[in-house]
Amino acid sequence: MIPIVSMDVYAVVIAVAVMSGLGFSLASILAVANKKLYVFEDPRIDQVDGILPGSNCGACGLPGCRAFAEAVVCASARRRQESWRMKDAARV
Numbered sequence: 001m002i003p004i005v006s007m008d009v010y011a012v013v014i015a016v017a018v019m020s021g022l023g024f025s026l027a028s029i030l031a032v033a034n035k036k037l038y039v040f041e042d043p044r045i046d047q048v049d050g051i052l053p054g055s056n057c058g059a060c061g062l063p064g065c066r067a068f069a070e071a072v073v074c075a076s077a078r079r080r081q082e083s084w085r086m087k088d089a090a091r092v
Contacts, residue, residue, distance in 0.1 A: 045069050048073060052068065052069060
C-alpha cells in the first residue's frame with residue numbers, strides 16, 4: 001500500500017516555504033534601505049555626551065545631555081567655519 005499523506009502536512013510545508021520567502025525578501029529590502037538611508041552622525045557628539053553627567057537636568061536650557069552635546073559640537077563647527085572666513089577676509 002502507498003502511504004497517504006494528509007493535506008495538513010502539505011499545507012504546513014507550503015506555509016513554511018511562503019513565510020520563509022517572505023521573511024527573506026523583507027529582510028533584503030530592509031538591508032538595502034539601511035545602506036541607502038544611512039545618516040552620518042558626528043562621532044564627537046558621543047565623546048562630548050560621554051563626558052557629561054547624564055542627569056538630563058535641563059539646567060543648560062536644553063532637554064537633555066545629548067542635545068547639549070549636539071549643540072556644543074555644532075557651535076564648535078560653526079566657530080571653526082567663521083574663523084576660516086575671518087582668515088580669508090584678512091588675506092584680502
